[in-house]
Amino acid sequence: MKPYVLGIDIGGTNTVxxxxxxxxxxxxxxxxxxxKHSKFADYLDELYTEATRLIQANDAVDKVHxxxxxxxxxxxxxxxxxxxxxxxxxxxxPLAQAVSEKFGIPTAVTNDANAAALGEMTYGAARGLKDFIxxxxxxxxxxxxxxxxxxxxxxxxxxxxxxxxxxxxNNGRLCGCGRTGCLEAYCSAxxxxxxxxxFLEVRTEPSLLREIPIDQITSKDVYDAAMQGxxxxxxxxxYTGTILGEALADMMVFSSPQAFILFGGLAKxxxxxxxxxxxxxxxxxxxxxxxxxxxxxxxxxxxxxxVLGASALGWEAKPSIAxxxxxxxxxxxxxx
Amino acid sequence: MKPYVLGIDIGGTNTVxxxxxxxxxxxxxxxxxxxKHSKFADYLDELYTEATRLIQANDAVDKVHxxxxxxxxxxxxxxxxxxxxxxxxxxxxPLAQAVSEKFGIPTAVTNDANAAALGEMTYGAARGLKDFIxxxxxxxxxxxxxxxxxxxxxxxxxxxxxxxxxxxxNNGRLCGCGRTGCLEAYCSAxxxxxxxxxFLEVRTEPSLLREIPIDQITSKDVYDAAMQGxxxxxxxxxYTGTILGEALADMMVFSSPQAFILFGGLAKxxxxxxxxxxxxxxxxxxxxxxxxxxxxxxxxxxxxxxVLGASALGWEAKPSIAxxxxxxxxxxxxxx
Numbered sequence: 164m165k166p167y168v169l170g171i172d173i174g175g176t177n178t179v180x181x182x183x184x185x186x187x188x189x190x191x192x193x194x195x196x197x198x199k200h201s202k203f204a205d206y207l208d209e210l211y212t213e214a215t216r217l218i219q220a221n222d223a224v225d226k227v228h229x230x231x232x233x234x235x236x237x238x239x240x241x242x243x244x245x246x247x248x249x250x251x252x253x254x255x256x257p258l259a260q261a262v263s264e265k266f267g268i269p270t271a272v273t274n275d276a277n278a279a280a281l282g283e284m285t286y287g288a289a290r291g292l293k294d295f296i297x298x299x300x301x302x303x304x305x306x307x308x309x310x311x312x313x314x315x316x317x318x319x320x321x322x323x324x325x326x327x328x329x330x331x332x333n334n335g336r337l338c339g340c341g342r343t344g345c346l347e348a349y350c351s352a353x354x355x356x357x358x359x360x361x362f363l364e365v366r367t368e369p370s371l372l373r374e375i376p377i378d379q380i381t382s383k384d385v386y387d388a389a390m391q392g393x394x395x396x397x398x399x400x401x402y403t404g405t406i407l408g409e410a411l412a413d414m415m416v417f418s419s420p421q422a423f424i425l426f427g428g429l430a431k432x433x434x435x436x437x438x439x440x441x442x443x444x445x446x447x448x449x450x451x452x453x454x455x456x457x458x459x460x461x462x463x464x465x466x467x468x469x470v471l472g473a474s475a476l477g478w479e480a481k482p483s484i485a486x487x488x489x490x491x492x493x494x495x496x497x498x499x
Numbered sequence: 500m501k502p503y504v505l506g507i508d509i510g511g512t513n514t515v516x517x518x519x520x521x522x523x524x525x526x527x528x529x530x531x532x533x534x535k536h537s538k539f540a541d542y543l544d545e546l547y548t549e550a551t552r553l554i555q556a557n558d559a560v561d562k563v564h565x566x567x568x569x570x571x572x573x574x575x576x577x578x579x580x581x582x583x584x585x586x587x588x589x590x591x592x593p594l595a596q597a598v599s600e601k602f603g604i605p606t607a608v609t610n611d612a613n614a615a616a617l618g619e620m621t622y623g624a625a626r627g628l629k630d631f632i633x634x635x636x637x638x639x640x641x642x643x644x645x646x647x648x649x650x651x652x653x654x655x656x657x658x659x660x661x662x663x664x665x666x667x668x669n670n671g672r673l674c675g676c677g678r679t680g681c682l683e684a685y686c687s688a689x690x691x692x693x694x695x696x697x698f699l700e701v702r703t704e705p706s707l708l709r710e711i712p713i714d715q716i717t718s719k720d721v722y723d724a725a726m727q728g729x730x731x732x733x734x735x736x737x738y739t740g741t742i743l744g745e746a747l748a749d750m751m752v753f754s755s756p757q758a759f760i761l762f763g764g765l766a767k768x769x770x771x772x773x774x775x776x777x778x779x780x781x782x783x784x785x786x787x788x789x790x791x792x793x794x795x796x797x798x799x800x801x802x803x804x805x806v807l808g809a810s811a812l813g814w815e816a817k818p819s820i821a822x823x824x825x826x827x828x829x830x831x832x833x834x835x
Contacts, residue, residue: 246787294654308753310653315646317755318630319791322646324752327785332668332745340785409668416660417644417753419653449663449676451582455655 165228169214169268170474172275173197173234175249178206180214181467182221183474187286189467191221203252203261211265230262230270231476233278233469240320242272263482267493271480275299275469277314277323279426279461280307282472288424288462295422296414298325298407300429303339304347304354310418326351330410350407352429355382358399370395382429389435400435407436408443415452426461426468501564505550505604506810508611509533509570511585514542516550517803518557519810523622525803527557539588539597547601566598566606567812569614569805576656578608599818603829607816611635611805613650613659615762615797616643618808624760624798631758632750634661634743636765639675640683640690646754662687666746686743688765691718694735706731718765725771736771743772744779751788762797762804 167190171180174197181192195213200206218224236246242259244250263270273281280297283289289297293312299305304326308315315322326347327340335344336357348354359372359380371388372380372395388396411423429436441458448454463471503526507516510533517528531549536542554560572582578595580586599606609617616633619625625633629648635641640662644651651658662683663676671680672693684690695708695716707724708716708731724732747759765772777794784790799807 292654294658310646310651310658311649313647315754317646318628318757319755319788321787322630322753322755324785324787327752329745329749329783330668332666342783342785409665413665414753416663417658417750418651419655419658421654447665447678449660449678451657451660452655 165226167223167227168474168477168480169218169227169230169266170470170472170477171210171214171230171232171262172278172469172473173232173237173250174275174469175235178210179470180210180217181470181474182217182223182227183471183477185478187471189470190223191217192467192470193217198251201251203256206252207261207265210262214266227266227268227477229477229480230266230268231278231281231473231478231480232258232262232270232272233275233473233476234258234272235275236321237272237274238320239271239273239277239314239316242270244272264493269480269482271476273314273316273476274305274307274323275472276305277307277316278472278476279305279463279468280309280314280424280472281475282463282468283424283426283461284309284312285475285478286463286471288459289422292421294418295420295424296325296411296418297424297426298411298430300351300425300427302352304351308418309420315418325410325414328410328413330406346406346410350403350410350429352382352427355385355399355403355429356380358402359385359396362395362399362402366395368395372396386432386435389432397435400432401439403429404436404439405443408440408445409447411440411444411456411458412447412449412452415456416449419452420456422457422459424459424461426463430460501562503559503563504810504813504816505554505563505566505602506806506808506813507546507550507566507568507598508614508805508809509568509573509586510805511571514546515806516546516553517806517810518553518559518563519807519813521814523618523807525806526559527553528803528806529553534587537587539592542588543597543601546598550602563602563604563813565813565816566602566604567614567617567809567814567816568594568598568606568608569611569809569812570594570608571611572657573608573610574656575607575609575613575650575652578606580608600829605816605818607812609650609652609812610641610643610659611808612641613643613652614808614812615641615799615804616645616650616760616808617811618799618804619760619762619797620645620648621811621814622799622807624795625758628757630754631756631760632661632747632754633760633762634747634766636687636761636763638688640687644754645756651754661746661750664746664749666742682742682746686739686746686765688718688763691721691735691739691765692716694738695721695732698731698735698738702731704731708732722768722771725768733771736768737775739765740772740775741779744776744781745783747776747780747792747794748783748785748788751792752785755788756792758793758795760795760797762799766796 306325331344336348338345633643642661667680672684674681
């Protein structure tokens, strides 16, 4: 097997890519601006040029086993992005096909949370685990579910949207998805900021958070205030951790994972989040499962995690029939 | 491959078993009383005697590929019943090991809802489906989750307890599991009977159900009244169907199944249940999945379903190392 994979993480702002070895070492990485090109073909040209430069500079030509791509809403089965809400190109975007054709390398795609789960399983905290659930706590809440060593993709490739579990059935917050009461509306960074606004409205005692214009408060501000002992800020973390803990208990009855792995800014809040979370999870757990699942932090460095996760998919990328044809076609000029 | 499997369904009252062929035809079946023997060894003796009689009468000696057993709380991985609440023998019960030793045939066990899912996949409504969720609506609510053609057992063999999803986070009904607000407390036969008692207390208009002593009302009574146009009874089905529909929408974000398959007495309530269920499911569905999953009824005859489900597991029964040794030991006297 060739010794490297190329991991590509496509975000709304930046596309980060890196050359990764089998032990999860990022040999080299770089990035381009995702939104710079209004045409997908031009974006692909720049990605190819820059990634090829990286590959050549690291003596990795013909040594890349596969390309793995993590992107919002990317569909593992079809290789496409069917609803690229934050991307400047019209959907569907035939991502896997286009990239494998351009590079002449087998390519697989999935959404960023599934990529994160694969990254943890291949290089991180989930090594050796066959049943776990990855929860990414960022601007939104993403998830990647692994059952018996396999990512759960569902019949349409879109499974694992646990950020949209309903945690408040009545009078819940409006979520970006148009429904109300989703986990993401409470336990994301934006959810914590919303909680801050609600708590500051409802409560009257002084708080460090009152020094910040209310619509500019971020989850980081809440964290900083809580670390300085601010009671309202600590209560916001209690509230957030409790909701997330109850949700994890509910996920347990589905796939009975060995562990929940948390990733993202909010996951680094330490005991502020973890203490109420674990208490609520244990309290809410069906007795059959009580005390069984671990809640652990991602072991991947945040700067590398997205590229590592995407790269993990590269190891299992196999040429589809269409990809194989494209790779063969791309190989012809090289052979001349 | 040998042409038959033996399916055994162990319930609190009866143990039903049957000889099944590869097309899902129950060649012959019989039953014994589960609770008759206070010792598990005596129970096993009677089961062996009666099942052997059945096998011999149908010319199936040495033609049984495997034995599949469905039993409450049976663990696929360990082959044991760790918490046999309705059974007269002390837990853990080493079910797979004891049966395979006794019969000299590879044996696998799982809980009844997982067995039902396997039955639908092998012989019923889920043939050809790789991603579906089986929901059994009986005295309780059970579930069997199939992802990519495999039953989800989880790390401990106990996954798929969707009857214990929390559907009412606040002020929910007490469930048999000791927690409050579980799906099972609302959408089981007993849940419907509880709804009847609540509705009759809260509402004042006449109802056919008022002719029955309130603590004797069954879900069947509610069905009969609704079929006669009783408004309170119809509203109880609306209430039940709505809660179940919202729960199915929530299950969708987990594994994105192609279909939900409903089984059990309540599932046969037709449009009374299905209409509010599908409306609530569609209304509550994340847009990504809206309109995708089908909700279908089990295709297995209720009388045969438990045996067929258990038998389906017999096709995949492989001797464990301990089982292989036991089978070899059992074969010695036969060879003499």
